[in-house]
Amino acid sequence: MKFYAQLYTMKSHRQIKAYIRKRNFFPIIALVILSAIYGCNNTNSSKIVSEEATPGQKLSKTKVVTTFLPVYLFTKAVTKDVAEVDILVKPGTEVHEYQGTPANIKAIATANVVIKNGLGLEEFLSDTIKNAGNSQLIEIDISKGIEPINKISPIDKPVKGEHDHEHTFGNPHIWLDPVLAKQQIINIRDCLIIADPGNKANYQTNAATYIQKLDNLNNEFQQTMKKTPNCTFITFHDAFPYLAKRYNLKQVAVVEIPEKQLSPTDVQKVVNTVKKYKTKAVFSEPGLDNKLLTSISQDLQLTVRTLDSLETGDTNPEYYFQAMKTNLESLASGCK
Ligand SMILES: [Zn+2]
Numbered sequence: 327m328k329f330y331a332q333l334y335t336m337k338s339h340r341q342i343k344a345y346i347r348k349r350n351f352f353p354i355i356a357l358v359i360l361s362a363i364y365g366c367n368n369t370n371s372s373k374i375v376s377e378e379a380t381p382g383q384k385l386s387k388t389k390v391v392t393t394f395l396p397v398y399l400f401t402k403a404v405t406k407d408v409a410e411v412d413i414l415v416k417p418g419t420e421v422h423e424y425q426g427t428p429a430n431i432k433a434i435a436t437a438n439v440v441i442k443n444g445l446g447l448e449e450f451l452s453d454t455i456k457n458a459g460n461s462q463l464i465e466i467d468i469s470k471g472i473e474p475i476n477k478i479s480p481i482d483k484p485v486k487g488e489h490d491h492e493h494t495f496g497n498p499h500i501w502l503d504p505v506l507a508k509q510q511i512i513n514i515r516d517c518l519i520i521a522d523p524g525n526k527a528n529y530q531t532n533a534a535t536y537i538q539k540l541d542n543l544n545n546e547f548q549q550t551m552k553k554t555p556n557c558t559f560i561t562f563h564d565a566f567p568y569l570a571k572r573y574n575l576k577q578v579a580v581v582e583i584p585e586k587q588l589s590p591t592d593v594q595k596v597v598n599t600v601k602k603y604k605t606k607a608v609f610s611e612p613g614l615d616n617k618l619l620t621s622i623s624q625d626l627q628l629t630v631r632t633l634d635s636l637e638t639g640d641t642n643p644e645y646y647f648q649a650m651k652t653n654l655e656s657l658a659s660g661c662k
Pocket of ligand 1: 422564584
């Protein structure tokens with residue numbers, strides 16, 4: 327176990343590779359070690375490598391299956407057209423309580439790689455993978471290296487009911503923090519390079535371009551949100567604790583898992599929360615029926631605005647930046 331311990335303390339890909347070279351590990355063993363470290367797992371190590379094509383040889387594209395929208399957007403940003411990328415939970419379908427379908431099983435059965443957000447969000451996936459019986463599959467968890475937030479503070483505990491759902495692995499909404507999104511891009515890039523080394527240069531270039539945009543987005547958030555430190559806002563989906571933490575804001579989620587329609591209880595919680603904390607803003611989500619909330623928001627002297635958790639939306643990788651910039655505008659005007 328000693329060399330694993332040493333490997334885990336090494337910071338960079340290069341350091342680890344140099345160490346593996348020095349120790350004279352066989353390439354396959356080295357790849358398995360690299361895979362384990364970067365969150366890429368598969369049961370058949372000999373299939374990890376899809377070797378570079380010899381001149382004149384045309385290899386078919388690596389088939390990558392992603393779980394839901396943010397994972398699809400990030401993967402597509404890294405692959406562009408060099409890999410075939412599919413999505414299991416189609417936009418418009420709720421991911422939190424999703425059940426795998428026969429079409430999902432079929433997609434995984436013929437895939438080379440499956441990529442998930444992780445942190446317990448894709449509860450349907452392990453059974454779906456099992457049913458697909460694809461022993462060659464490489465599984466990538468892109469929450470690797472990210473420290474989860476287990477409880478947001480403060481949270482108004484949801485009433486026990488069908489939507490009650492414990493995040494046993496921590497809160498999964500890491501993609502809504504541009505800095506953590508960057509780590510997710512790095513995880514995708516490094517695992518795809520291991521799975522499909524022939525396209526290494528493409529993955530590196532594409533990831534670098536997207537990371538640059540994420541850096542710019544982070545700067546924009548920092549510049550704007552530093553004007554309203556500690557702004558406390560209410561949401562109806564416990565999706566923004568990472569974003570709040572990053573930019574020194576406070577999220578109070580009165581509902582944990584998104585609902586189609588707000589109940590009188592939810593709205594009562596808003597009233598209580600506004601009384602309890604100095605709340606600046608209330609954020610609904612696109613597609614949420616919040617008539618009840620709108621009707622009482624005047625009494626509360628709050629304007630209801632929208633924050634997008636990006637669990638559904640457009641499949642163009644640029645959509646992430648569009649939606650996040652709209653979120654920034656919403657937060658800035660809500661917190662003013
Ligand atoms: Zn969510």
